[in-house]
Amino acid sequence: MSVQAVGQIGQRGHLHLDATIAGAATVVGPFEAKGPLGHLFDRVVKDELCGEKSYERAERFLLRSAVELLLDRRGMSATDVDLLVGGDLLDQITTTNFAGRDLGVPLLGLYSACATTSESLLLGGLAVTSGATSTVVAATASHHLSAERQYRFPLELAVQRVPTAQWTATGGAAFLLNRDGEGQARIVAATVGTVQDYGLKDPNNMGAAMAPAAADTILRHLRARRQTSRDYDLILTGDLARAGLPLLVELLGEEGEHPDNRLQDAGVLLYSPSQDVHAGGSGAVCSALVLASLVLPRLKSGELHRALLVATGSLHSPRSYQQGETIPTVAHAVELEAIV
């Protein structure tokens, strides 16, 4: 395959990819299993600690077990994997790096907060398309309680959350990418996001901060592909939640794009309103869980023909917002097609 066929990453460019998502595996916490998609996940852990002694170790367990489950099902072992790409939310992406140590697979650890899922699929898809590797695993994980520890307050501290706050999902998800042409869906194109910052400072309203990044990436992807939002059966953002989604609808509408109910958000889909997660779910694994459990099976069954995954990430750190910095955000788009 020549380099030109891959396309170009750039302001007006996008990537032409040719990779197959051959399989996916999900492991979730008990709270996620109670949500509307609960019955669609592959494995549910009994408790938030997953038998480990800290929530950070539990998060690592979730990532590692998702990868192992993915490989076990296909009779593969870690030695069959050329490259692991993935990330998580913790400082120095320890979840991914430590799981990489346990798995012994060549690893590229990534961080773009909750956009890591599409970043992993994009880079994994690019590695496969270019012929640099034949088998890639893209994996992400997050844990509600380790994220609370890092980003917010001690777990038992008496705090009242605001309606725009989001709930970090507990789980791990892994996707197997190759060029076999058999499996759940094809990755056909992707757009790398540019970092957007509209001066919002509230880490309890990440949906609003991320909506412009999602709008920018979606519009750039559509223009580069000479498509409209109506060429898609589904545009799945993750995770703008209930606070960010209406803003994205307005921003797209002003540019003449009216995807209506083609536009869905992973943070809204993962939990039911009765679970009291405020605006909805978030976390590196949130969009991955919805993709693996809901979108890929529908692409496989032919119910959906074309879907665009637009995972969005808030790129602040606890230190940056304590110092009064605004929240930069990014969104990466990955276009998926049913295998015909």
Next chain:
Amino acid sequence: MEPKEYRQRVQRLEPQRPIARNALWAFVVGGIICLVGQVVQSGLMAVGYTEETVKAPTAIIMVFLGALGTALGVYDRIAKLGGMGANLPITGFSNAVVAPAMEFKQEGAIMGTGARIFQIAGPVIAYGLLTAFVVGIVRFAIMGGKP
């Protein structure tokens, strides 16, 4: 779109905080905690404490109850409903010390619990001391050293 314009839009679309409901629950939860405090105080006075001597043991018992509720994982749920009604009484202060102490146990006794125990309560203690110092200076300036 200009960032300012976008921020105005965010404010417009932001879901309303249920202020009236929150205030009502803060009143109820705060009121119940104070009622418990009053029962403790009256009980102590019934067994011989005077109005002067009862204050310290009452506070100690309330701090203990706040710590117990935190350790049992109940206090954060009470606060989810009661908000500042649960934060403001001394039980809330107890929670603000015990919660990080529990949280950072995993990072060890020195750099974990020891270093982080006042992570939340620290600012209250630091600025409480500063305020007391300033008030003390003002009092001294006005009234001199007289008690």
